[in-house]
Amino acid sequence: MTDPGTRLAEPLGALSLATDLAVGLPSESALAATVLAVRMGKMCGISTDDLRATYYASVTRFLGCTVTAAEEASMALGEDQALNYALSVCDWTDIDQVQEALRRHVALGVSPAERERAFEGILTSLEAIPGVAALHCVQAIVLTSRLEVPDGVTRLLGHIYDRWDGAVPGSAGEDIPLPARIIPVAVCAELFRRIGGTPAAVEAVRSRSGRQLDPELCRLLQGEADSLFTDLESGSHWQLFLDTEPGTAARLDPEGLGEVAEVFGDFIDAKCPWFLGHSRRVADLASHAAHSLGLAEPEVRELRLAALVHDIGRSAVPNGVWDKPTALTLPERSQAETHTYHTYEILTRSAAFRPLAERASGTHERCDGSGYHRRVRLEDLATMILGTADMYDALTHHRPWRLAHSAEEAARTMAGEVAAFRFPHRVVHAVLDAAGHSQRAAKATLPAGLTPREREVLELLAAGCSDKAIARRLGISVKTVGHHASRIYKKTGAQGRAQVAIFATENRALLA
Numbered sequence: 001m002t003d004p005g006t007r008l009a010e011p012l013g014a015l016s017l018a019t020d021l022a023v024g025l026p027s028e029s030a031l032a033a034t035v036l037a038v039r040m041g042k043m044c045g046i047s048t049d050d051l052r053a054t055y056y057a058s059v060t061r062f063l064g065c066t067v068t069a070a071e072e073a074s075m076a077l078g079e080d081q082a083l084n085y086a087l088s089v090c091d092w093t094d095i096d097q098v099q100e101a102l103r104r105h106v107a108l109g110v111s112p113a114e115r116e117r118a119f120e121g122i123l124t125s126l127e128a129i130p131g132v133a134a135l136h137c138v139q140a141i142v143l144t145s146r147l148e149v150p151d152g153v154t155r156l157l158g159h160i161y162d163r164w165d166g167a168v169p170g171s172a173g174e175d176i177p178l179p180a181r182i183i184p185v186a187v188c189a190e191l192f193r194r195i196g197g198t199p200a201a202v203e204a205v206r207s208r209s210g211r212q213l214d215p216e217l218c219r220l221l222q223g224e225a226d227s228l229f230t231d232l233e234s235g236s237h238w239q240l241f242l243d244t245e246p247g248t249a250a251r252l253d254p255e256g257l258g259e260v261a262e263v264f265g266d267f268i269d270a271k272c273p274w275f276l277g278h279s280r281r282v283a284d285l286a287s288h289a290a291h292s293l294g295l296a297e298p299e300v301r302e303l304r305l306a307a308l309v310h311d312i313g314r315s316a317v318p319n320g321v322w323d324k325p326t327a328l329t330l331p332e333r334s335q336a337e338t339h340t341y342h343t344y345e346i347l348t349r350s351a352a353f354r355p356l357a358e359r360a361s362g363t364h365e366r367c368d369g370s371g372y373h374r375r376v377r378l379e380d381l382a383t384m385i386l387g388t389a390d391m392y393d394a395l396t397h398h399r400p401w402r403l404a405h406s407a408e409e410a411a412r413t414m415a416g417e418v419a420a421f422r423f424p425h426r427v428v429h430a431v432l433d434a435a436g437h438s439q440r441a442a443k444a445t446l447p448a449g450l451t452p453r454e455r456e457v458l459e460l461l462a463a464g465c466s467d468k469a470i471a472r473r474l475g476i477s478v479k480t481v482g483h484h485a486s487r488i489y490k491k492t493g494a495q496g497r498a499q500v501a502i503f504a505t506e507n508r509a510l511l512a
Contacts, residue, residue: 005251006352008148009242011260012059014350015267015312019062021342022069022271022315023088024081026194029187031241032232034058037179037186038244039228043220046178051246053152054179056144059241060153061160061183063143063263064136066271067498069319070464072132075125077107077118078320088191091212092129093167099123130168133161135498139270142506143263148256156180165211181214188213189221193232198225238349254301257352261308266505268311272322273463273497274399275311276504283307285389288434293426295382302356303382309353310360310386313342325400337372340364359383363390366422381427388414388423388431396435398463403473407435447507448491457484458492462501 016030037058041051069080076083086105090097102119110118140157159171159180166172185205192204202222209218221228231240252260265279286307290300314322317339321332328336344361347353362383365371371378371387378384395410405413411432417423446455453474460470467481474481494500 005253006257007242007245008250008252008256008260009055009059009245010350010352011252011257011264012056012147013238013241014346014353015260015264016059016062017346017349018264018268018312018315018342019065022081022084023062023065024083024085025088025191028237028241029190029194030059030062031237032193033183033187033190035232035237035240035244036190036228037183038246040182040186040217040220041179043224043228044178044182044217048247049150049152050179052150052250053156054182055244055246056149056153056250057156057160057179058183058186060140060144060147060149061157061187062136062140063267064139064141066267066315067135067139067501068132069271070273070323071498073319073323075118075122077110077114078318078324079107080319082106082318083122087129089195091208092126093211095123095126098126130161133168135502137161138499139502139505142502143267146259146263148250148252148259150250152179156183160184163212164214167211176214181217185213185217185221189228190232193229197233198229201225201229252352258301258305258308261305261353264312265308268314270501270505271314272319273501274323274397275314276459276462276501278393278397279308279311281393282310282386282389285393285431285434286385289385289389289427289430290382292430292433293381293385295385299382303359303386305353306356306360306382307386307389309347309356310343310363310390311339312346313339313344313361316342323400327401337364340373359386363387366417367424368421370422384423384427385431388417388427389434391417391423392431392435398460398473410435448503450488450491454484454488454491457481458488458500458504461485461488461497462504464497 013031017027020027020029034055037054038051041054065084072080072083082105086101090101092098099119102122107115107118137158137160141154144157145154156177156179159176160183161168162170162172162176162180164173188208189201189205193201202225205213205218205221209215262280269275269278283304287300287304290303295303317335321328321336324332340361340363344357347357347360359380359382362378363386365374365376365378365383365387367378367384369375369377378387392410392414395405395413396407398404414428414432418425418428450458456474457470460473467478467485470481471478489495492500492503494503
């Protein structure tokens with residue numbers, strides 16, 4: 001019998017668990033909202049093709065959320081997820097609602113004076129929300145367009161933040177495609193169902209009717225709430241989500257699964273500007289090293305997939321940890337280390353990625369048992385390769401608290417890992433050899449006609465560095481940085497850090 005291939009809904013359902021974490025929503029919120037959106041679509045009599053587009057647009061709607069996580073965290077005392085949640089439970093056009101939501105959900109452990117200063121800054125920046133939403137749409141479209149989703153999905157994602165009342169630039173009222181009006185009603189209802197059950201969901205959509213949400217769809221949900229929320233009140237929504245897929249299930253061949261894994265990596269690397277391109281670089285290093293160490297081709301392919309998805313659990317940790325410019329405190333380090341646990345939990349939900357979960361989540365384990373999160377002694381060669389590649393790439397790229405190590409410095413550090421029995425010599429040697437080849441290949445033509453120096457400046461711009469900081473890091477004048485930045489913006493068409501980050505992700509400019 002011919003293998004029908006992997007169901008597309010399986011890995012995308014797992015990815016939606018990561019997007020839930022990234023925006024501070026309860027696990028499986030996107031799955032449940034997708035079920036609700038399809039049910040509403042059926043009640044509205046939309047076609048099967050539109051139902052399929054609704055299904056996939058709903059489950060991928062938050063794929064753009066990581067592109068502005070750093071900026072959101074800087075505004076909300078490090079708590080990008082809490083800020084996203086606060087803005088979800090209120091209508092952001094109502095400043096009183098926003099104030100109340102901020103006080104209830106953001107920076108609860110910070111001093112009152114600090115909180116008030118931060119909240120004042122957020123409240124004076126509310127007019128920037130439409131621009132942030134537009135960036136989210138752009139990244140969601142860029143990532144989703146690389147997947148084998150049904151026709152119409154990316155078009156819907158372009159409307160996903162439109163409002164019925166036209167309070168944001170874009171379409172309004174019935175000019176918004178019906179599925180793109182259904183999805184926000186479903187998302188709002190599911191969020192408040194989690195908070196206070198069906199009565200809270202009904203009241204929430206009623207209060208936003210005619211403002212954010214289509215009033216006719218709000219009336220539909222209010223009148224059909226009992227049937228719409230059937231099976232959503234208890235247990236996991238995973239199987240219900242899979243069973244809800246309209247029409248014939250979309251399938252992926254092995255190449256398509258690899259593209260999904262790359263989307264996983266690009267999505268999570270965008271969360272912290274310092275990690276842009278990390279997952280792809282680790283995948284390249286690990287694959288080359290695995291070949292040189294004699295792993296069979298199927299093992300190398302599986303290792304590459306594991307490398308691309310190994311950091312997906314970072315979505316559970318706020319950017320206040322990842323972007324901190326000084327050493328982490330013990331509680332912060334413990335929080336950071338939970339990301340490998342979340343990687344395991346996300347990947348095991350999908351049959352397609354379940355075989356990768358142990359290896360991907362073992363990236364920070366060590367041969368002497370000193371790693372995390374299980375603190376076991378590594379015995380699997382492929383996991384050793386992945387961990388070594390991950391460490392080498394981290395050392396040779398900038399982080400908020402330090403400059404990148406030179407290749408020679410990184411090699412010396414890796415030799416220390418061998419001496420401490422944390423990695424085997426042959427694995428470190430294979431990864432260092434692979435890194436040398438990667439560095440020579442990096443001299444190829446860069447996207448948009450960027451020069452090597454412009455590529456360096458672009459990397460630091462994407463990380464949110466000021467002109468002064470870039471000048472200091474690269475040993476050039478602030479005026480020269482300004483000239484480089486001007487040419488970069490002209491060549492790439494980007495305006496601001498977040499758009500530079502999207503360009504880098506889309507064009508793979510930072511992968512060398």
